[in-house]
Amino acid sequence: MSNNILIPGPVTHDLITAYLNAISNRTDAGGHSCFIGQVRADNIAGKRVKAIEYSAYEKMVRPEADQIINMILSEFDDVKSIDILHSVGIVKAGEISLFVLVSAGHRHHAIQACSKTVELIKEKLPVWKKEIFNDNSHEWKQNNLA
């Protein structure tokens, strides 16, 4: 698949389908764990989130993602592959902003490695989100790290 982490706008269902269709090529993988992050239409103080605008330090994203992937591969030796897609730009409520897919020989490493990859993305990827409300006001968000 493509080597790009950042996807302009939402991560589309077609893109996710393409990644999931590719997994059958690996007959050494018994478990695939996938995480999909979606923009919630949260109500905050009477206003509804209609979209999130993501911005990124684009040239640092690939090296930071590679560092995350290397950390995971060295901690979980049964992991065969790790894919990360993250939106940049506007993603509307109900649309997808993050896709992580981890394939491993067995389920435990697939599940644990996917979970840890998501946490490391929140912690290390130089990306910022701005919630945009239905009255067009906005608020910058900060991640709650696990």
Place this chain on the structure above:
Amino acid sequence: MSNNILIPGPVTHDLITAYLNAISNRTDAGGHSCFIGQVRADNIAGKRVKAIEYSAYEKMVRPEADQIINMILSEFDDVKSIDILHSVGIVKAGEISLFVLVSAGHRHHAIQACSKTVELIKEKLPVWKKEIFNDNSHEWKQNNLA
């Protein structure tokens, strides 16, 4: 989506795509965690696994699955929905035999609940697997529970 847990033959990519396309209908969900179990072409004592044949106590599958779903919903109050698909019959190496999709408001419950659902399926669903090798010999398997 369909109410059936058991799918004759492999869980197809089209079916998975249909479930994943449906998630955008929920604008209260921020995280979807999904697990895909795939038949590995393991080499065991010089023979290669070419397929797994699953059999089930079919009429107990739905009530046991409902009990698993209720256990998860009562433990993880942020979980919005749980979908489980499991193959019955022949699934070839590289094909998918299990699909679990858990949607929650936030990532932690989605990820933890999906992981626990997979463990409970292995522990409680009355399903049996028989590995079929390339020389047509076979071996009944027993799950390693976490």
Place this chain on the structure above:
Amino acid sequence: MVVKVLFFGVLTEVTQTSCKHYNDVNSISHLKFRIQDDFPEIVHYNFRISVNNEIINDDAVLNDGDEIAFMPPFSGG
């Protein structure tokens, strides 16, 4: 009275069947005795027993029409 006995997984090979009816068995312990008589090899296998879809851990009285399943350890997923 007659009960229906289902065998699953490797037990279908031990018994060469997935379903067999037994007459005049009034308890699980009695049924197990009859089944061991028919299939002595079954003593080498682990299994759990359900009666009408409920797993039971102790002996139980059987009634006409009951469905009893002999289930080796599950291996789904």
Place this chain on the structure above:
Amino acid sequence: MVVKVLFFGVLTEVTQTSCKHYNDVNSISHLKFRIQDDFPEIVHYNFRISVNNEIINDDAVLNDGDEIAFMPPFSGG
């Protein structure tokens, strides 16, 4: 000498820009002083600083052409 300073997230609102060049700044501490002079509000925000894509935690000497980023806490995902 001139360095390029990038601002991200909420800092783009504090500074009203995402990129600004500074002349004759020889260290991070010196640059921070100049930026606080231009945008006094920035003292109310948390941020980390990178020099040429490497996050730094201490003061550092700056050289002509360096790219410095002022980054509030990440919020991807």
